[in-house]
Amino acid sequence: MRKLLTYIKPYSxxxxxxxxxxxIQALTDLYMPTLMADIIDVGVIKNDxxxxxxxxxxxxxxxxxxxxxxVVASYLSAKVSMSYGKDLRHHVFSxxxxxxxxxxxxxxxxxxxxxxxxxxTQVQMVLNMILRMMVTAPLMAIGGxxxxxxxxxxxxxxxWIAVPALFLVIGLVIWKGVPLFxxxxxxxxxxxxxxxxxxxxxxxxxSFNRINYEKKRFNIANMDLTETSIKVNKIIATLMPAMMLIxxxxxxxxxxxxxxxxxxxxxxxxxxxxxLQYAMQIMFSMVMLSMMFVLIPRASASATRINEVLEMKPxxxxxxxxxxxxxxxxxxxxxxxxxxxxxxxxxxxCNISFSAGPGEVTAIIGGTGSGKSTLxxxxxxxxxxxxxxxxxxxIDVRNMRLADLREKIGMVPQKAxxxxxxxxxxxxxxxxxxxxxxxxxxxxxxxxxxxxANMKDGYQSEIAQGGTNVSGGQKxxxxxxxALVRKPEIYIFDDSFSALDFKTDAKLRAALKxxxxxxxxxxxxxxxxxxxxxxxxxxxxxxxxxxxxxxHELMDSCxxxxxxxxxxxxxxxxx
Ligand code: ADP
Ligand code: MG
Numbered sequence: 001m002r003k004l005l006t007y008i009k010p011y012s013x014x015x016x017x018x019x020x021x022x023x024i025q026a027l028t029d030l031y032m033p034t035l036m037a038d039i040i041d042v043g044v045i046k047n048d049x050x051x052x053x054x055x056x057x058x059x060x061x062x063x064x065x066x067x068x069x070x071v072v073a074s075y076l077s078a079k080v081s082m083s084y085g086k087d088l089r090h091h092v093f094s095x096x097x098x099x100x101x102x103x104x105x106x107x108x109x110x111x112x113x114x115x116x117x118x119x120x121t122q123v124q125m126v127l128n129m130i131l132r133m134m135v136t137a138p139l140m141a142i143g144g145x146x147x148x149x150x151x152x153x154x155x156x157x158x159x160w161i162a163v164p165a166l167f168l169v170i171g172l173v174i175w176k177g178v179p180l181f182x183x184x185x186x187x188x189x190x191x192x193x194x195x196x197x198x199x200x201x202x203x204x205x206x207s208f209n210r211i212n213y214e215k216k217r218f219n220i221a222n223m224d225l226t227e228t229s230i231k232v233n234k235i236i237a238t239l240m241p242a243m244m245l246i247x248x249x250x251x252x253x254x255x256x257x258x259x260x261x262x263x264x265x266x267x268x269x270x271x272x273x274x275x276l277q278y279a280m281q282i283m284f285s286m287v288m289l290s291m292m293f294v295l296i297p298r299a300s301a302s303a304t305r306i307n308e309v310l311e312m313k314p315x316x317x318x319x320x321x322x323x324x325x326x327x328x329x330x331x332x333x334x335x336x337x338x339x340x341x342x343x344x345x346x347x348x349x350c351n352i353s354f355s356a357g358p359g360e361v362t363a364i365i366g367g368t369g370s371g372k373s374t375l376x377x378x379x380x381x382x383x384x385x386x387x388x389x390x391x392x393x394x395i396d397v398r399n400m401r402l403a404d405l406r407e408k409i410g411m412v413p414q415k416a417x418x419x420x421x422x423x424x425x426x427x428x429x430x431x432x433x434x435x436x437x438x439x440x441x442x443x444x445x446x447x448x449x450x451x452x453a454n455m456k457d458g459y460q461s462e463i464a465q466g467g468t469n470v471s472g473g474q475k476x477x478x479x480x481x482x483a484l485v486r487k488p489e490i491y492i493f494d495d496s497f498s499a500l501d502f503k504t505d506a507k508l509r510a511a512l513k514x515x516x517x518x519x520x521x522x523x524x525x526x527x528x529x530x531x532x533x534x535x536x537x538x539x540x541x542x543x544x545x546x547x548x549x550x551x552h553e554l555m556d557s558c559x560x561x562x563x564x565x566x567x568x569x570x571x572x573x574x575x
Contacts, residue, residue, distance in 0.1 A: 021073040026139040028066030033274035040270030077131040085124030100316035119302035126299035137285040144282035162250040170290040180232045187225040328393040330358035330489040330520040336388035348374040350543045361521040363531035366540030372524040410483035414494040416475040418467035424459040430486035445511045446481035473499040493523040
């Protein structure tokens with residue numbers, strides 16, 4: 001919670017100002033009934049018209065002052081709470097930018113999104129409410145009681161019954177309602193989860209004819225939410241009538257006993273009317289306070305969720321003892337690297353050692369789940385090694401600035417990701433100041449030129465959200481172009497050619513060759529034909545190196561490799 005509070009500090013001045021304004025407004029509200037009593041008891045009874053005008057005018061001024069304070073305070077508190085929400089979103093977003101993939105795995109992307117949007121909105125709404133009620137409600141309640149006492153201490157006895165009765169009703173509602181409120185939040189999460197899975201998996205669901213099953217699943221979650229919400233609302237709904245009942249009975253009691261006291265000459269008519277108004281002010285402010293008690297637990301659940309994200313320390317931090325960069329370019333060296341995903345039973349990588357240099361192609365092949373993607377994700381330091389070390393250009397990646405390290409790398413991930421924007425913008429993502437020539441050149445090598453030319457606006461064609469308006473192979477070629485335009489020292493291709501047909505694959509690799517002669521290339525592949533002419537092939541098997549060498553060396557020495565080859569190529573091709 002601490003973090004959330006520190007972010008409120010910059011607004012302490014406006015907040016003090018708001019509270020001051022609301023203080024004045026509450027005082028004017030408390031003053032009004034007394035002025036009214038004066039008009040009635042002095043002006044009206046003695047028929048003193050100038051007095052009525054005088055006090056009436058003053059009342060108008062007081063009312064105007066109260067209104068101005070209230071309007072300005074509302075404006076400012078809305079502004080403060082919205083700015084606070086903006087700041088929070090900014091802090092969460094920039095904090096999340098520092099996360100390594102480990103933290104993303106831990107919180108989950110869906111939850112991160114709800115925390116940045118819905119939860120922050122909850123907090124900012126409640127902040128706005130608290131700002132407006134924090135001073136007004138208690139001040140009106142206590143001030144009202146004092147003023148009522150001053151008007152008529154004996155009649156105030158009525159309040160000694162009414163106020164505790166109101167307390168009782170409010171307490172009962174909070175006691176019953178707050179746990180349900182929390183439950184509503186949980187049920188809402190469940191609905192969100194089902195809906196999200198449904199939307200992202202819509203193709204799978206349709207093709208497997210699971211629509212009815214999914215409908216049922218959604219209906220269950222939806223009904224669950226509805227039932228809980230109805231329960232909550234039933235309880236909340238009893239609050240208003242119960243309070244109105246108490247208030248009206250209080251009015252009756254005040255008027256009844258007040259009338260008796262006026263009859264006896266202990267009280268004046270104006271005072272009775274003022275007393276009645278004070279009683280209402282007291283009770284209304286208690287209702288406001290009770291609303292705060294209902295909303296705060298809800299917001300505090302959200303605040304905790306936001307705080308969890310903010311307090312999360314990224315495992316991978318910027319280094320403090322940064323080593324000076326060397327003259328070497330494009331050297332990658334793994335020394336006995338072992339790595340396990342958090343909570344995994346077996347390490348995903350086990351004692352991996354190899355080195356690669358400029359002008360060399362290192363291919364990584366192995367079954368699914370053998371750790372190929374994990375291996376290459378270690379190079380840009382997406383994850384931290386458990387033991388051993390990874391050197392890039394002779395420097396341990398842990399002693400390098402992340403930006404410097406990643407600057408050297410052009411990565412084509414296994415799952416091609418495009419952003420909304422034009423084709424050209426997506427390619428230039430790899431290099432901010434890329435010229436049109438550079439973009440076109442990269443597209444040409446990536447074999448993307450032709451299909452881009454066939455798109456409606458060529459390079460200016462818009463890519464839809466998630467890249468849904470291009471095919472898988474086209475997506476992959478664009479993401480290859482994005483890496484190419486960067487001209488990095490180290491190229492990493494994670495299974496980037498698998499969505500291409502054999503012809504395009506061959507053409508692309510032929511075009512790529514002269515382009516990357518001075519760079520270091522690491523490529524993950526499924527096809528033996530893709531890796532065959534690599535300078536070094538690393539065969540991975542369940543995180544271990546099963547063999548390393550050229551195609552011919554491995555054919556002689558490595559069983560795992562021979563198996564992969566014979567499953568893909570015919571006898572004569574192997575020979
Ligand atoms: P490959 O790319 O060779 O198919 P991966 O490197 O993606 O294999 O995965 C290697 C192993 O690590 C698999 O057993 C997989 O289940 C596990 N793994 C991959 N990514 C994660 C992750 N983010 N969290 C936990 N385990 C993971
Ligand atoms: Mg993979």
